[in-house]
Amino acid sequence: MLKKTGIVAGALAATLVVAPVAQAEVIEKSENGFVVRHKAHVKASPDDVFKMLRSPAKWWSAQHSWTGDADNFYMDAQAGGCFCELIPAAKEGDKRGSAEHMRIIYAQPGKMLRLSGALGPLQSEALSGTLTIAIKANEDATTTIGFEYVVGGFMRFKMDQIAPAVDQVIGEQISRLSMQLGPLPKKGSGGKAGNSEDESAKADKGASAEDEEAPAKKDKSSFEKEFGDGAKDGGR
Secondary structure, three states: OOOOHHHHHHHHHHHHHHOOOEEEEEEEEEOOEEEEEEEEEEOOOHHHHHHHHOOHHHOOOHHHOOOOOHHHEEEOOOOOOEEEEEEOOOOOOOOOEEEEEEEEEEEEOOOEEEEEOOOHHHHHOEEEEEEEEEEEEOOOOOEEEEEEEEEEEEOOOOHHHHHHHHHHHHHHHHHHHHHHHOEOEOOOOOOOEOOOOOHHHHHHHOOOHHHHHOHHHHHHHHHHHHHOOHHHHOOO
């Protein structure tokens, strides 16, 4: 769950300091929605990454749950499966509840996991959200993970507040995931854990004037160019 926008930034500040993520930003924003994207590099294999993704209790923050306890998270990582949370009974004799955070709409082990859902307080709005988690094996036996969350529809939040808040929350989750898997040290960091910036990210930052005229096309194609589109080619 996402906390109220007024306290999200402060609540996440300490976490983001100890679990840094490179190339994090609100990629696109309009009156009808926004796109946030994050990327991390880890020592684990693609299969190990996918295995960890299937266990949200190990990496998704309890601060963004309905119960305050990450042990209540579970995921059935196949199409139609649920990233859900059990809500224990308040007292003996009561029935337990449950909450759906997102639903899996595409799953290919070691390559891609795509989920649909409006997280936290976005759940009460007329919004749809798609979180694509892409996994790419590198030649040096490391793995790159990409998170892209696309949200659109009608909501009663102010866009300038909610988009950065959601960006921080998604950033926290990929940070926690990478810390569980073994983040690579930053270049020139003296061995401190972090994530290094690759050539594709540098190319994105140095966009040409032509790219700036069509940011939506550039942003979508750059993500697909690096990770592939699972719907077209099986996640490669």
